[in-house]
Amino acid sequence: MKHVVDLIKTSQNIVLSTHTQPDGDGLGCQFSFYWALKKIGKRVRIVNPDRLPRKYLFLDENGILETPNTLRSSLEGVDLVLIFDTNDPELLLELWNSFKTHSKNICFVDHHSALKRHPLDPEKNIIDVNASSTGQIVFELIKALRVDFDSQIAMPLYTSIIFDTNYFKYVRNSPTPHLIAAELLKHQIDAQKVHRHLFGNHSPVKLKFLAHILTNIDYEFDGRLAIVRVQKKDLDRLGLEADETRDIIDMVMDIESIEAAALFREDAPSQFKISFRSKGMYSVSQLAQSLGGGGHEFASGTTMNGTYVEIKAKVLGAFEKIFGS
Numbered sequence: 080m081k082h083v084v085d086l087i088k089t090s091q092n093i094v095l096s097t098h099t100q101p102d103g104d105g106l107g108c109q110f111s112f113y114w115a116l117k118k119i120g121k122r123v124r125i126v127n128p129d130r131l132p133r134k135y136l137f138l139d140e141n142g143i144l145e146t147p148n149t150l151r152s153s154l155e156g157v158d159l160v161l162i163f164d165t166n167d168p169e170l171l172l173e174l175w176n177s178f179k180t181h182s183k184n185i186c187f188v189d190h191h192s193a194l195k196r197h198p199l200d201p202e203k204n205i206i207d208v209n210a211s212s213t214g215q216i217v218f219e220l221i222k223a224l225r226v227d228f229d230s231q232i233a234m235p236l237y238t239s240i241i242f243d244t245n246y247f248k249y250v251r252n253s254p255t256p257h258l259i260a261a262e263l264l265k266h267q268i269d270a271q272k273v274h275r276h277l278f279g280n281h282s283p284v285k286l287k288f289l290a291h292i293l294t295n296i297d298y299e300f301d302g303r304l305a306i307v308r309v310q311k312k313d314l315d316r317l318g319l320e321a322d323e324t325r326d327i328i329d330m331v332m333d334i335e336s337i338e339a340a341a342l343f344r345e346d347a348p349s350q351f352k353i354s355f356r357s358k359g360m361y362s363v364s365q366l367a368q369s370l371g372g373g374g375h376e377f378a379s380g381t382t383m384n385g386t387y388v389e390i391k392a393k394v395l396g397a398f399e400k401i402f403g404s
């Protein structure tokens with residue numbers, strides 16, 4: 080952490096970014112760190128590959144976030160880019176090239192397994208696979224910078240922790256997420272509001288959509304693997320964002336009899352984002368990497384091109400290695 084802390088201290092123009100199709104963890108880290116860096120006089124920008132999904136608008140009441148289409152000024156002269164919640168440059172899309180061209184330094188701050196296809200210098204980046212959220216690492220980073228927490232800094236970070244632990248469901252048997260959340264709650268956060276935005280914002284249409292998806296789950300390997308398919312035509316017909324599908328796989332994982340799940344989301348014709356979850360008996364990190372993606376031991380994903388039938392066959396082939404023996 081020391082290298083990154085020193086870099087932050089000596090940098091004046093800092094850009095904060097996160098992966099495409101952003102989630103509550105990466106976004107929470109960005110907004111928290113934005114206000115922390117502002118407090119110590121840095122010039123900070125939040126620049127992401129994608130705009131904010133609807134449910135996260137509450138984090139950006141000031142309209143700070145920029146995307147490649149809405150840049151307020153060029154990215155020239157940036158001293159440091161900090162990238163939260165991924166260590167995969169491909170997930171920055173075309174922004175990665177802009178950052179490489181314009182920034183003196185780029186550091187990843189993340190809790191996903193380091194990728195074999197993009198090795199990182201562990202001295203110059205912060206990768207902690209034991210952290211339950213990237214927010215947990217950012218909490219330590221803010222403390223190391225000796226910035227005092229206030230509600231503006233604490234609320235987004237609380238969002239990170241609540242989101243990535245799914246309300247403390249995935250705490251990796253560590254007291255740390257609870258301890259950090261308790262620390263953050265001392266700073267006048269409207270926790271109920273955060274919970275409502277993250278988990279209580281379904282529309283009637285979304286519930287209808289869920290009913291359809293959950294009715295059509297496929298089971299493979301004697302019911303040990305659940306397969307969920309989300310078709311673009313259904314999202315389009317109902318006017319739902321892709322982000323609205325993010326919580327489905329966690330609902331499916333609540334089925335007691337399954338050991339793992341895969342969700343296929345069609346983002347464009349013949350282009351799928353596939354999410355993998357495991358209850359802990361089998362790792363899905365290597366499985367995702369073998370299919371061109373990455374992630375955590377028990378929560379990972381990839382994107383693949385081809386028809387649903389072709390891609391499903393490839394994914395089942397990869398699961399065969401886990402379940403087949």
Ligand SMILES: [Mn+2]
Pocket residue numbers: 104105164190212213243
């Ligand atoms: Mn995360």
